[in-house]
Amino acid sequence: MNVTILLLTLLVGAIATYLSGKKPAAKVALFFGLVAFVETIALICQHNAGTDAGYMTQWIANPNIHIALKADGLALALTLLTTALTPIIIFSSFGDHIEKSNTFYALVMFMCFAMTGTFLAADGFLYYIFWELSLLPIYFLALLWGNDTFEIRKNVIFKFFIYTFAGSLFMLLGFIYLYTKTGSFLLHDLYNAQLSSTEEYWVFLAFFLAYAIKIPIFPFHTWQASTYEKAPTVGTMLLAGIMLKMGLYSIIRWQLPITPSAAKEIMPTVIILALIGVVYGSIVALKQANIKRFFAYSSLAHVGLIAAGAYTLTLDGLKGAVLQMIAHGFVIVGLFYVGEIIYKRYQTRMIGEMGGIRQQAPKFASAFMILMFASIGLPGTFSFIGEFNLLFGLSQVNIWYAIVGGTTIIFGAFYMLRMFQKAMLGETNTIVFADLTTRESAILGILAIAIIFLGIYPKPIADLITPSLVEIVSYIK
Template sequence: MNITILLLTLLIGALATYFSGKKSAAKVALSFAVIAFIETFVLICQHNSGFNADYSVEWIANPNIHIALKADGLALALVLLNTLLTPLIILSAWGKHIEKTNIFYALVMFMCFAMTGTFLASDGFLYYVFWELALIPIYFIALLWGNDTFEARKKTVFKFFIYTFAGSLFMLVGFIYLYQKAGSFMLYDLYNLNLSSKEQYWIFLSFFIAYAIKIPIFPFHTWQASTYEKAPTIGTMLLSGIMLKMGLYSIIRWQLPIASDAARELMPTILVLCIIGVIYGSIVALKQVNIKRFFAYSSLAHVGLIAAGAYTLTTDGLRGAVLQMIAHGLVIVGLFFTAEILYKRYNTRLISEMGGIRQQAPKFASAFMILVFASIGLPGTFSFIGEFNLLYGLSQVNLWYALFGGTTIILGAFYMLRMYQKTMLGETNSKPFADIDKTEGIVLGVIVICVIFLGIYPKPLTELITPSLVEIVSYIK
C-alpha cells in the first residue's frame, strides 16, 4: 500500500465529516479514523516484510521542495499511536451534545491528518507545513468548544497559539539556513551537511525553542496547564496524547542528527532542564485541586523524563523515549477520559468533592486503578518498559541523572495514589455515580488492554523502532 493513501484517507475523512451534516458527523469521522488505523496496521505489516512505502515527488522546482514521506519504523510507530488514539478520542465524546458537530469532528480529523504528515514528512519544508497545520484545528477546538467563559479561554488559547507559533518561526529560520547550505530540504541531505560547531549551535537552539515549547520542557511550559484545563476534553487528549509527541519525535528525527556536536556539548544543560521539569511537575501536581490541572502537571513530569532520554544520544535512551512516548500517549488519554467521566457524573473537577466511587462503580474504579499503576510505571505495564530504558540510557551518561530522573517514580507514586485514594476510596459522595456504560467501557478497555499487553510483550514495537534508531545514532556519532 502506498503511504499517501493513509494521508488521503484522513484528509478525505475531514472533508466528508464537514459535509456530512450534524447528525452523522461523528459516525463519518469515526469510520474514517478506524479505516486509517487499519491502513496503518497494513503499512506496518508491509514494512516488517521488507516493503518500502517511502514516497517522493518534486513539488516546487525553485526552491527545491519535495512531497517526500518516509515510512520507517520510527515514523510508523508514532503514526500508529495517532491513528489508534484518534478513533478512541472521537468515541469518548459519543452521545455528547456538541454544537456544530460536523465542524468539530472535521477539525479533529484534519488535526490527525496534519500530525500524521508531521511524523511521515522527510522534506524539511513539508514537515514545517504539516507542523503548523496541526496548530490550526486545536486552536479552534479549544477556543470554540472549550471550558469556562469565552473571554477566559480566548486569552489562554491565544497565548498558546502565539507562544507555539513564535517558537516554530525559529525552526523555520533554521531550515532556511540549512537549505542555503545544502540546496535541499531533504532529510538525508541535511544529515550529511558538514556544519561548523558554531552553525550547529545555532541550528540546535533554533530547533530546541520550537520543540521545548511544544513538548513542553521547563521553563517553556507556562502555556500547558491552563490550555489543558480550558480546552474541551477531546482537545486536551489530542494535545497531551499525540500533539506533544510531535516535539519529542522531532528531536530524534531532525534535531539530533543534524546538530549532533551541539547536542553533545549542550547535553548537561538540557538534561538538567528536563530533570528540573520532572521534579517541578511532580511537586506542583501535589498541590492541584482540579483534576485536569493535576493530570496536566503529571504529564509535564513524564514528558520531561522522555525528553531527557532522547537527549542522552544513546540507542537505549532513544528507544526508551519512543516507547515511553507511546505509553504516555495511551495512559494520559485514558486519565483525561476518566476526568471527563468524573465531571459528567459529578459536574465538578475538584478532587475534594469526590470520593467513595469504588463502592458504586467498581468497573470504573478498576480501570482507573490500572491507569494509575501504568502512570507510575508499575512492572507489568507498558510505562515500566519505557521508563526502565530511559533511566538506563540516562545512567550511561551519568548515574546522577538517572537517580534524579528516577524521582518521577517515587513522586509519581505518591501523588497518583493519593489522588486515587481521595477520588475512589473513603466516604461516598452524596451524588450517585453510575458505572461505565458500553461506549466508555470500549474506550477504557482498549487502552487498558494495550497498556497491559505491551507491558508484557513489547517486542513488536521494540523491533519496529530499533533499526531506525540505530541508523539515527550512526549519524549522531
Template sequence: MNVSLILLILLLGALATFLSGDKFASKVALFFSLVALGCSSVLVNHFLGGVDINVNNPWILQPHVSFALKADGLSLAMVLLTVSLTPLIILTGFGNHFEKSKNFYALVLFMAFAMTGTFLAADGLLYYIFWELALIPIYFIALIWGNGDADERKKAVVKFFIYTLGGSLFMLIAFAYLYINAGSFLLEDLYKLNLTATEQTWIFFAFFLAYAIKIPIIPFHTWQAKVYQKAPTIGTMLLSGIMLKMGLYSVIRWQLPIAPLAAKMYMPTLIGLSIAGVIYGSIVALRQKDLKKLLAYSSLAHVGLIAAGCYTLTADGLSGAVSQMIAHGFVIVGLFFAAEVIFRRFGTYKIEDLGGIRPQASKFTSMFMILVLASVALPGTFNFVGEFTVLYSLSQVNIWFAIFGGTTIILGAYYMLKMFQNVMLGETNTKVFADVTINETIVFVILIAFLLFYGLYPKPIVDLVNPSITEILKTINR
C-alpha cells in the same frame, strides 16, 4: 500502495465529516479513523515485508521542495500511535453533545491528518507546513468548545498559539539557512551537511525553541496547564496523547542528527533541564485541587523524563524514549477520559467535591486504578518498560541523572495514589454516580489491554523502532 494513502484517508475523512451534517458527524469521523488505522496496519506489514512504501515526488521547483514521506520504523510507530488513539478519542466524545459537531469532528480528523504528516515528512519545508497545520484545528477546538469562562479560555488559547507559532518561526529560519547550504530541504541531504560547531549551535537551539515549547520543557511550559484545563477533554487528549509527541519525535528525527556536535556539547545542560521539569511537574501536581490540572502537571513530569532520554544520545535512551512516548499517549488519554467520565456524572473537576465513587461504580474504579498504576510505571505495564530503559540510559551518562530522574516514580506514585484516594474512595457520595456505559467500557478496555500486553511483551514495538534508532545514531556519531 504507499504511505500517502493514510494522509488521503484522514483528509477525505475530515471533508466527509464536515459534509455529513451534525447528526452523523461523529459516526463518519469514527469510520474514517478506523479505515486509517486499518490502512496503517497493512502498510506496516508491507514495510516489515521489505516493500518500499516511501514517497518522494517533486512538488515546488523554486525553492526545490519535494513531497517526500519517509516510512521507517520510527515514523510508522508514531503514525500507529496517532491512528490508534484517534478513533478512541472520537469514541470518548459519544457521551458528549457538541454544538456544530460536524465542524468539531472534522477538525479532529484534520488535526490527525496534520500530525500524521509531521511524523512522515522527509522534506524540511513539507514538515514545517504539517507542523503548523496541526496548530490550527486545536486552536479552534479549544477556543470554541472549551470549558470555563470564555475570556480566560481565549487568553489561554491565544497564549498557546503565539508561543508555539513564535517558536516555530525560529525553526523556519533554521530550515532556510540549511537550504542555502544544502540546496535542498530533503532530510537525507540535511543529514549530509558538514556544519561548523558554531553553525550547529545556532541551528540546534533554533529547533530546540520550537520543540521545547511543544513538548513542553521548562521554562517554556507556562501555556500547558491552562490550555489542558480549558480545552474540551477531546482536545486535551489530542494535545497530551499525540501532539506533544511531535516535539519529542522531532528531537530524534531532525534536531540531533542535523546538529550532533551541539547535541553532544550541551547534553548535560539539556538533560538537567529535562529532569528539572520532572521534579517541578511532580511537586506542582501535589498541590493541585483541579483534576485536569493535576493530570496536566503529571504529563509535564513524564515528558520531561522522555526528553531526558532523547538527549542521552544513547541507543537505550532513544529506544526507551520512543517506547515511553507511546505508553504515555495511551495512559494519559485514559486518565483524562476518566476525568471526563467523572465530570459527566458530577459536573466538576474539583477534587474536594469528589470522593465516594467506588461503592457506586466498581467497574470504573477498577479500570481507573489500573490506569493510575500504569502511569506510575508499575512493572507489567508498558510505562515501566519505557521508564526503566530511560533511567538506565541516564545512569550510563551520569548516575545522578538517573537518581533525580527516578523521582518521577516516587513522587508520581504519591500524588497519583493520593488523587485516587480523594477522588474515588471514602463514604458514598450524596450524588449518584452511574457505572461506565458500553462505549466508555470499550475505550477503557482497549487502552488497558494495550498497556498490559506491551508491558509483558514489548518486543514488536522495540523491534520496529530500533533499526531506525541505530541509523540515526550512526548519523549522530559520523
C-alpha cells in the same frame, strides 16, 4: 500501497465529516479514523515484509522542495499511535452535545491528518507545513468548544497559539539556513550538511525552542496546564496524547542527527532542564485541586523524563523515549477520559468534591486503578518498559541523571495514590455515581489491554523502531 493513501484517507475523512451534517458527523469521523488505523497496520506489515511504503516527488523546482514521506519504523510507530488514539478519542465523545458537530469532528480529523504528516514528512519544508497545520484545528477546538466562558478561555488559548507559533518560526529559520548550505530540504541531505560548530549550535537552539515549547520542557511549559484545563476533553486528549509527541519525535528525527556536535556540547544543560521539569511537575501536581490540571502537571513530569532520555544520545535512551511516548499516549488519554467521566457524573473537576466512588462504581475504580499503576510505571505495564530504558540510558551518561529521573516513579506513586484515595475512597458522595456504560467500558478496556499487552510483550514495537534508531545513532556518533 504507500503512505500517501493514508494521508488522503485522513484528509478526505475531514472533508466528508464536515459535509456530512451535524447528526452523522461523529460516525463518519469514526469510520475514517478506523480505516486510517487499518491502513497503518497494513503499512507496518508491508514494512516488516521489507517493502518501502515511502513516497517522493519534486513539488517545487526553485527552491528545491519535495513531497517526501518516509515510512520507516520510527515514523510508522508514531503514526500508529496517532491513528490508534484518534478513533478512541472520537468514540469517547459519542453522546456528548456538541454544537456544530460536523465542524468539530472535521477539525479533529484534519488535526490527525496534519500530525500524521508531521511524523511521515522527510522534507524539512513539508514537515514545517504539517507542523503548523496541526496548530490551527486545536486552536479552534479549544477556543470555540472549550471550558468556561469565551472571554475567560480566549486569552489562554491565544497565549498557547502565539507561544507555539513564535517558537516554530525559529525552527523555520533553522531550515532556511540549512537550505543555504545544502540546496535541499530533504532529510538525508540535511543529515549530511557540512556545518561548523558555531552553525550547529545556532541551528540546535532554533530547533530546541520550537520543540521545548511543544513538548513542553521546563521553563517553556507555562502555557500547558491552563490550555489543557480550558480545552474540551477531546482537545486535551489530542494535545497530551499525540501532539506533544511531535516535539519529542522531532528531537530524534530532525534535531539530533542534523546537529550532533552541538547536541553533545549542550546535552548536560538540556538534560538538567528536562529533569527539573520532572521534579517541578511532580511537586506542582501535588498541589492541584482541579483534576485536569493535576493530570497536566503529571504529564509534564513524564515528558520531562522522555526528553531527558532522548538527549542522552544513546540507543537505549532513544529507544526508551519512543517506547514511553507511545505508552504515555495511551495512559494520558485514559486518565483525561477518566476525569471527563467523573465530570459528567458529578459536574465538578475538583478533587476535593469527589470521594467514595469505588463503593458505587467498582468497574470504573478498577479501570482507573489500572491507568494509575501504568502512569507510575508498575512492572507489567508498557510504561515500565519505557521508563526502564530511559533510566538505563541516563545512567550511561551520568548516574545522577538516572537517580533524579527515577524520582518521577517515587513522586508519581505518591501523588497518584494520594489523588486516587481522595477521589475513589473515603466517604461516599451524596450524588449517585453510575458505573461504566458499555461504551465507556469498551474505551477503557481497549486502553487497558494495549497497556498491559505491550507491557508484557513490547517486542513488536521495539523491533519496529530499533533499526531506525540505530541509523539515527550512527549520525550522532
